[in-house]
Ligand SMILES: NC(=O)C1=CN([C@@H]2O[C@H](COP(=O)(O)OP(=O)(O)OC[C@H]3O[C@@H](n4cnc5c(N)ncnc54)[C@H](OP(=O)(O)O)[C@@H]3O)[C@@H](O)[C@H]2O)C=CC1
C-alpha cells in the first residue's frame with residue numbers, strides 16, 4: 071500500500087523532521103510540500119534552509135513548495151501532516167478538512183476541542199474514533215486529528231503506566247525545554263546562551279489540560295477527562311533538542327520504586343511502523359536520562375525515565391523525550407500510521 075502524503079509547513083523545524091522521517095518510510099510517499107507565500111514557488115532545498123544532521127533527501131530537495139491552500143495541493147492526497155504555526159493552523163486546517171483531506175496535525179489549535187481526537191497511539195488509540203462524531207457534527211469528508219504538545223508527550227507515557235497500575239491523584243511537573251521547541255526563529259542566541267528563561271507562553275496550561283484529556287476515558291461519543299490535578303512550570307534552557315522534566319506524583323494506591331519502574335518498563339508499545347519496541351525505558355543511574363545522551367533512544371521515539379524515588383505520599387521521577395521527533399513530527403507520523411491502520415485513510 072502506498073499512502074500519498076503532503077506536509078503543511080514543511081520548511082520549519084518540525085516540517086523538516088517530518089521530511090526526515092517520511093522520506094525512507096515504506097508506505098508513506100511525500101507528494102506535496104507547503105509553506106508561507108515567501109517560500110511558495112521555490113525548490114524545497116532552497117526554501118527550507120535544511121538544518122538536520124542527516125542530508126536532505128535529493129528527491130524532496132527538488133520538489134517545488136506550494137502555498138498552503140487546498141487548491142494548491144493535489145486532490146488525490148490520502149493524508150496531510152500539519153506543522154504550521156497554530157494561528158495559521160486554526161485558519162487553514164478546517165478548510166483542508168472541509169475539502170476532504172484527512173489532517174494529522176502537530177499544531178496546538180483545537181487540541182482540546184470536544185470533537186477532535188488528541189492521541190498518543192500507545193496511550194489512547196481508541197480516542198481516534200471521535201472522528202465519527204466530528205464528521206457528523208461538522209459535515210466533513212476529511213478529518214482533523216491532533217498530537218499533543220511536546221512537553222505533554224514526554225510525561226504522559228510514564229504517567230499512563232502509573233495510572234494504570236496505581237491510579238493518579240496529583241501530578242506536579244517542572245520542565246527544562248530545548249531551544250528547538252520554539253522553532254527556528256523562536257529564541258535568539260543572545261537570549262539563551264549562558265541563560266535559562268523561566269517562562270514559555272501558554273505551555274503550562276497545555277500540559278495541565280492536554281494530559282488530562284489524553285488520560286481520559288472515551289465512551290464512544292465523548293472523552294471524560296481524567297480528574298487528576300496537574301500543575302506545571304515550564305523553563306527554556308540552552309539544549310538543542312530533548313525536553314527533560316522533573317515530575318512528582320501522588321498515586322491512589324501505594325507504589326514502591328521497584329513497582330513503579332516495572333509498571334513503566336512493561337507499559338505496552340504498538341506494532342505501528344514508527345512505534346518504539348519499548349515505549350518507556352527506566353534508567354537506574356540517577357544521572358540519567360540526559361538530553362545529549364538519551365534523546366535519540368530508539369530513533370528518538372522512546373521516552374526515557376530515571377531518578378525514581380519515593381516521596382511523602384508518592385513518587386518522584388525525571389523523564390526525557392526528543393521534542394521534535396517523539397514530541398512533534400514522530401507523534402504526527404504515529405497518528406498517521408494509526409489512521410491508516412484504523413481505515414480512516
Ligand atoms: N519545535 C517543536 O519542538 C514543536 C513545535 N510544535 C508546533 O508545531 C508547529 C510548527 O513548529 P515549528 O516547525 O517549530 O515552526 P517553524 O517556525 O520552524 O516553521 C513554521 C512553518 O510554517 C510555515 N508558515 C509560517 N507562516 C505561514 C503562513 N502564513 N502560511 C503558511 N505557512 C506558514 C513556515 O513556512 P516559511 O518557511 O515559508 O516561513 C514553516 O514551514 C507550531 O504550531 C509549533 O507550536 C509542537 C511541538 C513541538
Ligand SMILES: N[C@@H](CC(=O)OP(=O)(O)O)C(=O)O
Pocket residue numbers: 156176177178218219220221247248250251252270273276393
Ligand atoms: N512550546 C513548545 C513547543 C511547541 O510548539 O508546543 P505546541 O505544539 O504546544 O505549540 C516548546 O517551546 O518547547
